[in-house]
Amino acid sequence: MKIKIPNILTIGRIIIVPIFVISFFLPGFYGDLIPFSLFVLASFTDYLDGLLARLFKEESKLGEMLDPIADKILVSAALILLVMDETIKNYEVIAAIIILTREILVSGLREYLAKISVAIPVTSLTKLKTFLQMLSIAILLTGESGNKIINFQDYNAQTIGIILLWLSAFLTIYTAYDYLVKGIDHALTEDDKKTK
Numbered sequence: 001m002k003i004k005i006p007n008i009l010t011i012g013r014i015i016i017v018p019i020f021v022i023s024f025f026l027p028g029f030y031g032d033l034i035p036f037s038l039f040v041l042a043s044f045t046d047y048l049d050g051l052l053a054r055l056f057k058e059e060s061k062l063g064e065m066l067d068p069i070a071d072k073i074l075v076s077a078a079l080i081l082l083v084m085d086e087t088i089k090n091y092e093v094i095a096a097i098i099i100l101t102r103e104i105l106v107s108g109l110r111e112y113l114a115k116i117s118v119a120i121p122v123t124s125l126t127k128l129k130t131f132l133q134m135l136s137i138a139i140l141l142t143g144e145s146g147n148k149i150i151n152f153q154d155y156n157a158q159t160i161g162i163i164l165l166w167l168s169a170f171l172t173i174y175t176a177y178d179y180l181v182k183g184i185d186h187a188l189t190e191d192d193k194k195t196k
Helices: 005-023 028-057 061-082 092-115 124-141 141-149 157-195
Strands: none
Touching: 005 028, 005 061, 028 124, 028 141, 061 092, 061 124, 061 157, 092 124, 092 157, 124 141, 124 157
16 A cells, blocks of 8 residues: 555654654753754644645545644653653643643544544634644743743743743633534534434
8 A cells, every 4th residue: 555645744753753752851952953853843744744635635544543643742742841851830831731631632522523424624723723832842942052042131932932832722722612612512412312
């Protein structure tokens, strides 16, 4: 069976994750630059595989299955590492928890709704949420090296990254609401049918 290029990019994104995790523990400048570069590369393949799939009409069930898994693994690994080294700390951890909770919630809802053939379209707001989420994590991954490059008085790289993380967390709550309402609505409808 021939694997299509968009699927190769998605699989590549999954393969990048363990390399990304290992590189995070490198000391000094390279410990900032390499994980940042790998995260940006992986995030770009997420955009690219979808673009190529639509452009060349190569959408597939394999891609449909692997793409959200690859995204969630990448984001979850990055957030856990950033919390572990206290780049994200104290109340800021709540923003990371909100994002991770949404990923689990939406995965469950998508799986349930797929069983009853209900599709949930990706909105412009969801795309904005994803962009801000990836941007915030990428900035936070620059660590001390980023602080030396981006430093506008009190607003260094880490501060900007945390602000964007909170913004993406609020958008996460808002966009997850539609998924939740639709899922609950269909579940209640199905329950009503069984009781009649």
